[in-house]
Amino acid sequence: MEESKIYEGLKKYFRFDKFKSELQKQAVVEVCQRKHDVLISMPTGSGKSLCYQLPAMLHEKMITIVFSPLLALIKDQIDHLLALKIRAASLNSKITVSQREALIADLKSTSPNTKILYVTPEQAATQTFKALYTNLYNFDKIAFLVVDEAHCVSEWGHDFRPHYLRLGELRIGVKVPCIALTATANVEVTNDIISSLKLAEDRKLFKTSCFRSNLYYDVFYPNLLEDPFRHLRDFINECLNVKNETDLLKKNKSCGIIYCRTREQTEMLMERLNKLGVKALCYHAGLKNHERQDFQEKWQNGDVQVIVATISFGMGVDKASVRFVVHWGSPKDPASFYQETGRAGRDGKPSKCRVYYSRSDSKAIEFHVTQDLGKAGSKEGKKKRAEVAMKGLKLIIEYCENPSECRHKLFSNYFGEPPPKCKKNCDFCENKKKVNEAAELFLTKSIQYNSKATSYSDMDYQDMYGGGRRGAKMDENEYKNQDSDDDEDNGFEREQAARKASNEFIRKQFELRKNQKEVSHKTIDSLIAQHARVRAAASSSSKVKGLLLATREQYVTKLTEVLHENYTKCQEEQTFDRQDIEDCAVDIEYEIFSANTTHIMYKSSVARMISNVKKFTADGIVHEKLLLFEPKPSRNESLSDLFRNITKEQQLKKLESKKQEEIENETSFRTARDVYDEQKGRTGLSIDQKSNAVEEIKVKTEPEV
Numbered sequence: 293m294e295e296s297k298i299y300e301g302l303k304k305y306f307r308f309d310k311f312k313s314e315l316q317k318q319a320v321v322e323v324c325q326r327k328h329d330v331l332i333s334m335p336t337g338s339g340k341s342l343c344y345q346l347p348a349m350l351h352e353k354m355i356t357i358v359f360s361p362l363l364a365l366i367k368d369q370i371d372h373l374l375a376l377k378i379r380a381a382s383l384n385s386k387i388t389v390s391q392r393e394a395l396i397a398d399l400k401s402t403s404p405n406t407k408i409l410y411v412t413p414e415q416a417a418t419q420t421f422k423a424l425y426t427n428l429y430n431f432d433k434i435a436f437l438v439v440d441e442a443h444c445v446s447e448w449g450h451d452f453r454p455h456y457l458r459l460g461e462l463r464i465g466v467k468v469p470c471i472a473l474t475a476t477a478n479v480e481v482t483n484d485i486i487s488s489l490k491l492a493e494d495r496k497l498f499k500t501s502c503f504r505s506n507l508y509y510d511v512f513y514p515n516l517l518e519d520p521f522r523h524l525r526d527f528i529n530e531c532l533n534v535k536n537e538t539d540l541l542k543k544n545k546s547c548g549i550i551y552c553r554t555r556e557q558t559e560m561l562m563e564r565l566n567k568l569g570v571k572a573l574c575y576h577a578g579l580k581n582h583e584r585q586d587f588q589e590k591w592q593n594g595d596v597q598v599i600v601a602t603i604s605f606g607m608g609v610d611k612a613s614v615r616f617v618v619h620w621g622s623p624k625d626p627a628s629f630y631q632e633t634g635r636a637g638r639d640g641k642p643s644k645c646r647v648y649y650s651r652s653d654s655k656a657i658e659f660h661v662t663q664d665l666g667k668a669g670s671k672e673g674k675k676k677r678a679e680v681a682m683k684g685l686k687l688i689i690e691y692c693e694n695p696s697e698c699r700h701k702l703f704s705n706y707f708g709e710p711p712p713k714c715k716k717n718c719d720f721c722e723n724k725k726k727v728n729e730a731a732e733l734f735l736t737k738s739i740q741y742n743s744k745a746t747s748y749s750d751m752d753y754q755d756m757y758g759g760g761r762r763g764a765k766m767d768e769n770e771y772k773n774q775d776s777d778d779d780e781d782n783g784f785e786r787e788q789a790a791r792k793a794s795n796e797f798i799r800k801q802f803e804l805r806k807n808q809k810e811v812s813h814k815t816i817d818s819l820i821a822q823h824a825r826v827r828a829a830a831s832s833s834s835k836v837k838g839l840l841l842a843t844r845e846q847y848v849t850k851l852t853e854v855l856h857e858n859y860t861k862c863q864e865e866q867t868f869d870r871q872d873i874e875d876c877a878v879d880i881e882y883e884i885f886s887a888n889t890t891h892i893m894y895k896s897s898v899a900r901m902i903s904n905v906k907k908f909t910a911d912g913i914v915h916e917k918l919l920l921f922e923p924k925p926s927r928n929e930s931l932s933d934l935f936r937n938i939t940k941e942q943q944l945k946k947l948e949s950k951k952q953e954e955i956e957n958e959t960s961f962r963t964a965r966d967v968y969d970e971q972k973g974r975t976g977l978s979i980d981q982k983s984n985a986v987e988e989i990k991v992k993t994e995p996e997v
């Protein structure tokens with residue numbers, strides 16, 4: 293195809309006078325020839341879409357099929373194309389039956405109106421699509437098969453999608469050029485793309501350096517900052533205070549994105565920023581659909597300049613004027629970090645990418661990856677993905693905690709490219725000494741923190757096990773366009789609910805017992821601790837920061853369950869009763885509690901112990917802890933005993949009053965009530981003991997005749 297025709301199309305369909313780069317032009321020219329498969333590996337925002345959209349328009353009467361991983365991404369592309377009056381459509385599970393019928397009828401007609409058809413990989417696996425595909429191919433109507441975000445075929449990549457693997461099947465025996473596009477392919481991912489999509493030997497590769505010279509990267513440590521939130525606020529104001537913007541339309545003005553790991557963090561940070569005078573909105577998968585849409589539109593239109601979001605935000609967001617991308621906590625791995633920060637400076641203007649690094653956040657990610665690794669078992673694919681994730685996270689930790697080279701090298705190393713000429717485009721190249729000093733101070737403080745268990749960051753990240761993980765999972769699923777959402781690990785909500793319920797119960801009972809008088813929180817907390825089944829209950833949250841007593845009690849229950857099962861299934865002569873087993877569980881829990889300083893470590897140790905006991909049960913062996921356990925002669929009243937006994941106690945009280953009346957009638961000595969109250973205060977006797985005590989006291993205080 294002649295170049296002049298290509299330029300004509302560029303202007304006519306896309307209203308551009310020139311190509312964004314020489315490589316974009318070369319790729320378009322090559323694709324237009326329809327002679328070879330083409331792999332385009334270019335940075336985010338470099339204009340990869342045009343490399344297939346323009347050729348699609350220049351092959352009249354033919355259709356280009358694009359496989360794209362996300363409905364949101366497809367929607368954005370279609371909206372963009374329709375605005376340019378290009379006939380684009382999508383075949384996916386969300387369209388209505390009549391829309392589907394109309395679309396298929398058009399595609400089957402002799403000269404279809406549709407020029408570009410977007411299909412999700414899941415839809416591509418359906419019989420409907422396969423039949424349509426064969427029909428189009430038989431009538432020689434397919435111009436190109438395009439695989440957008442092609443790194444999704446690779447388990448080495450950061451967004452692996454199993455359905456992408458099956459796209460290669462569509463290429464068997466089909467002579468239509470395949471165009472694969474990605475921004476984040478290292479050597480392994482590139483090899484996977486080539487083999488999975490069966491790109492021909494004579495394929496053409498268009499690859500530019502991943503280096504984005506307009507992006508400035510740096511890292512700050514919140515625990516070294518006097519007020520991290522004000523620091524962030526000042527950074528935002530600095531980034532958004534761009535000159536000569538007054539004449540711009542609202543939607544073209546500078547804006548920014550802050551990424552958090554969990555939805556709780558997004559909401560907390562949004563509130564903080566709003567209080568500090570920065571108008572911000574949040575975005576995560578827990579919001580209602582209309583809220584999400586509304587917030588995204590407000591940010592897109594420039595009504596709000598800052599959006600605090602989980603990773604579910606951003607794919608397909610093509611806003612040129614993003615002046616900063618912040619990671620509040622820790623990025624996940626170099627590829628995601630590259631893609632997320634790649635949303636900054638798409639107009640080529642200087643923009644900033646900052647991490648406010650918190651070790652508790654990277655630990656939380658590590659914890660989840662370790663869990664995935666544990667769960668993977670013998671499943672090779674899952675294991676490999678968890679290993680890749682762990683490797684990626686280690687690189688991020690190194691990047692943040694132990695900087696030793698230009699920040700951009702994180703990416704050039706990952707993508708297997710020579711080091712970029714950064715000059716002063718990162719804090720390290722600008723002032724290596726300052727960066728090293730900060731990192732050293734951070735490490736020193738972190739060590740001190742580990743022994744003292746207090747830190748700014750942990751105070752804000754208590755959700756890493758429960759709602760955090762679940763929330764993060766939902767956001768990730770959302771991001772990956774999956775409908776499923778499992779119900780595991782909702783520990784946070786459970787903990788909160790359990791604690792609330794226990795406190796409420798005790799509060800009510802206390803009020804009843806104290807004739808509706810107000811009871812202080814301190815009294816209630818100490819009562820709960822006093823009656824808890826676990827040992828050293830009162831120091832739960834001070835020893836292991838953020839650990840709730842309710843959580844410890846839940847773990848004791850769980851340990852009791854698995855030990856009980858182990859004992860009843862594996863021990864022939866059984867001498868322990870349920871209470872002995874619970875005592876054993878209490879000992880084990882206390883041992884773990886004493887040995888750990890963070891609730892993550894505590895929780896993972898208990899989880900390990902539970903699975904260890906289960907393993908013993910599966911092997912038919914009595915667990916060693918039970919073998920070594922010596923039953924205790926006496927037991928303390930537990931929280932559950934307390935609940936059970938409160939009603940009985942009230943009945944006892946009535947009985948006591950009655951007895952007391954009788955005694956008072958009979959004696960002028962100290963009453964049973966007086967003596968009982970004294971004893972009760974000192975010992976907290978059981979109901980039977982109390983009852984006996986009253987009897988005993990009565991006997992002892994009876995007047996001598």
Ligand SMILES: Nc1ncnc2c1ncn2[C@@H]1O[C@H](COP(=O)(O)OP(=O)(O)OP(=O)(O)O)[C@@H](O)[C@H]1O
Pocket residue numbers: 308310311312313334335336337338339340341342474475610612634638
């Ligand atoms: N020749 C051109 N001249 C000017 N702008 C262009 C040109 N080609 C593309 N663009 C614009 O560049 C921006 C980025 O393009 P595009 O979304 O295709 O990037 P991308 O490489 O696919 O990025 P990502 O990997 O993040 O999806 C878009 O706003 C697009 O309209």
